[in-house]
Amino acid sequence: KQTTWFSETEAMWPGQKFCLAQEEVLFHGKSDFQDVLVFKSETYGNVLVLDGVIQATERDEFAYQEMITHLPLYSHANPKSVLIVGGGDGGVAREVAKHTGVEKIVMCEIDPKVTEVSRKYLPKMSASLEDPRLTLLFQDAAEYLRSGECGKFDVIIVDSSDPVGPAEVLFRSEFYENLKNALNPNGIVSTQGECLWLHLDLIADVLGRVGQFFPTVQYAYTTIPTYPSGQIGFVLCSLDDSVDALNKPKRIVDAKTAETLEYYTSKVHEAAFVLPAFAEKKISPV
Numbered sequence: 289k290q291t292t293w294f295s296e297t298e299a300m301w302p303g304q305k306f307c308l309a310q311e312e313v314l315f316h317g318k319s320d321f322q323d324v325l326v327f328k329s330e331t332y333g334n335v336l337v338l339d340g341v342i343q344a345t346e347r348d349e350f351a352y353q354e355m356i357t358h359l360p361l362y363s364h365a366n367p368k369s370v371l372i373v374g375g376g377d378g379g380v381a382r383e384v385a386k387h388t389g390v391e392k393i394v395m396c397e398i399d400p401k402v403t404e405v406s407r408k409y410l411p412k413m414s415a416s417l418e419d420p421r422l423t424l425l426f427q428d429a430a431e432y433l434r435s436g437e438c439g440k441f442d443v444i445i446v447d448s449s450d451p452v453g454p455a456e457v458l459f460r461s462e463f464y465e466n467l468k469n470a471l472n473p474n475g476i477v478s479t480q481g482e483c484l485w486l487h488l489d490l491i492a493d494v495l496g497r498v499g500q501f502f503p504t505v506q507y508a509y510t511t512i513p514t515y516p517s518g519q520i521g522f523v524l525c526s527l528d529d530s531v532d533a534l535n536k537p538k539r540i541v542d543a544k545t546a547e548t549l550e551y552y553t554s555k556v557h558e559a560a561f562v563l564p565a566f567a568e569k570k571i572s573p574v
């Protein structure tokens with residue numbers, strides 16, 4: 289049998305392409321915002337692809353969803369309210385829902401098609417979209433935050449795709465300012481922060497931009513085989529200006545929650561902020 293290869297577009301990583309052996313296309317269509325594809329791979333389970341770029345595979349999604357979520361939530365002493373920007377596949381909502389102290393989760397996803405296909409083909413990622421604490425809005429998050437009607441949150445997680453297409457507005461200064469305005473005192477933001485190997489200049493720019501609004505800003509990262517170059521990071525911003533506002537967890541993981549985690553531990557939390565020399569030279573903490 290001849291292998292059919294899915295080959296990722298090289299939108300933000302010219303000169304390299306990641307491929308996965310594809311068994312079957314489960315869904316392919318255009319939403320109002322982007323091209324949406326879900327396929328069954330030979331070795332990574334079902335795969336969600338937006339505009340030709342891999343967003344999540346069933347085999348390794350936990351490495352991203354756990355870290356973008358638990359880094360800010362365990363850096364906060366007592367998070368009760370969480371806003372998720374994007375995150376339509378439901379993976380971040382699943383991780384937020386593990387925090388029993390969280391009382392309110394609002395998720396603002398621009399594209400209902402992403403949620404629809406995830407409910408159908410990515411059931412382990414999307415199950416917590418039914419959590420009674422969660423309110424799901426299909427809305428442009430940039431407008432939602434600009435309106436000032438969203439209220440205030442302890443933690444905001446920006447689970448976006450790359451800054452081409454619908455997510456481009458989520459990397460602008462105005463958006464970061466609006467994130468700050470939507471936080472409670474000591475609030476924390478965690479955003480998809482791109483790859484050290486590919487986007488160091490972009491990361492330095494973003495850190496500079498968010499540094500205008502937050503006293504503490506740091507980059508942390510995870511490893512994940514199906515994202516470009518096997519690595520992706522998070523820009524974490526805190527209104528708390530103390531030295532260890534972000535890189536030391538304020539709470540430990542209880543035994544029951546630890547059983548559900550495949551990547552995040554308190555030790556991994558601290559290690560995620562330790563950068564290789566080439567990156568530290570370019571993006572030292574603000």
Ligand code: SPD
Nearest residue numbers: 342343344377379448449
């Ligand atoms: N280069 C791909 C970055 C994708 C980040 N978002 C993933 C969404 C998973 N919930």
